Amino acid sequence: MPTLAEIEVTATACTACQLAATRTTVVFSRGRPAARLMFVGEAPGRDEDLEGAPFVGRSGKLLDRLVEEEMGLHRDDYYVANVLKCRPPNNRDPLPGEIEACAHFLDDQIALVGPEVIVTLGNFATRYLLGTSEGITRLRGRSHHFRDGIVVVPTFHPSAALRSGGAVVADMRADLVRAKRALSS
Numbered sequence: 001m002p003t004l005a006e007i008e009v010t011a012t013a014c015t016a017c018q019l020a021a022t023r024t025t026v027v028f029s030r031g032r033p034a035a036r037l038m039f040v041g042e043a044p045g046r047d048e049d050l051e052g053a054p055f056v057g058r059s060g061k062l063l064d065r066l067v068e069e070e071m072g073l074h075r076d077d078y079y080v081a082n083v084l085k086c087r088p089p090n091n092r093d094p095l096p097g098e099i100e101a102c103a104h105f106l107d108d109q110i111a112l113v114g115p116e117v118i119v120t121l122g123n124f125a126t127r128y129l130l131g132t133s134e135g136i137t138r139l140r141g142r143s144h145h146f147r148d149g150i151v152v153v154p155t156f157h158p159s160a161a162l163r164s165g166g167a168v169v170a171d172m173r174a175d176l177v178r179a180k181r182a183l184s185s
Contacts, residue, residue, distance in 0.1 A: 004033050007108050011085050016101035019086035025052040026086060029109060031079040036183055037071075038115035039063065040106065041157065042124035043084035043094050054080045059158035063121070066158075066169070070176035071183075079113050081106055083128050094124055103128060110150070117182045118150055119175065122157030130154070140175055143182055153179040 002010070008028045014020060027044035030053040039055070047057030055063055064075045084094050084102045106128075110118070120126040123136045129152055130144055136154055144152040155175035161168040 001108070001111065004029070004109065004112050007105060007112070011105050014085070014102070014105075017086075017098045019084065019088060019098055019102075022089050023086040024049045027052055027054050027082065028085055028105075029079060029081045030054055030056075030075070032076055033079060033113060035077065035079040035113060036116045037073065037078040037179065038110065038113055038118045039078060039080045039121060040118055040125040040129065041080070041082045041121040043082050043091075044087040045091055045159075046087065049087035054082050055158070058162055062158040062161060062169075066172055066176055070173050071180045079109075079115065081109050083125055099124070099128060114148075115150060117179050118146065118152050119179050120152060120154045122160065126152075126154040140171065143178060151179075151182040153182060 011028055012026045014026070027048045041054060044054060045057055045059070048054050054060070067073050067078070083106055084098055085105055088094055088098070118129065120129055126136050126139055127133060129146060130139065132139070136156060139154045140156065144154070146152045153175055155172050156168050161172055
């Protein structure tokens with residue numbers, strides 16, 4: 001299997017879907033490559049597309065703060081990636097063909113990082129990893145078994161917390177505590 005660096009080079013040159021024509025940069029990952037904890041979102045936003053790293057805008061700042069407060073971890077202690085590596089125009093939802101063209105990069109990242117726990121952020125990441133069409137509201141609040149003994153803990157995307165406020169933040173906090181417990185067991 002290629003290394004993370006080799007996969008990133010391949011992703012950077014990818015033109016498998018129409019997002020390659022509109023991206024500023026490929027957003028591959030940030031964080032520690034051998035982390036026990038991994039976060040997976042859906043796709044880069046504007047800030048991420050400009051900076052080339054996932055979760056660096058307002059949503060990322062909220063995620064980092066909640067992880068530090070609930071899990072005692074700093075942003076260099078965990079690994080962060082998205083299902084899509086390129087920003088959909090106007091931050092629209094990922095299309096099925098885009099997910100199909102890009103998700104193999106995430107599959108390789110998971111295999112190489114080898115996390116014990118993956119926290120999925122929002123519907124698209126959760127649905128992809130769990131192979132379901134159920135929404136985040138029904139799936140969050142419990143842990144799910146994934147391949148190779150990895151535990152998946154679904155939670156809301158931080159952008160939903162920024163839009164919706166306190167109740168969603170409280171649910172995210174509870175899910176992060178659940179992820180922390182899964183790391184401890």
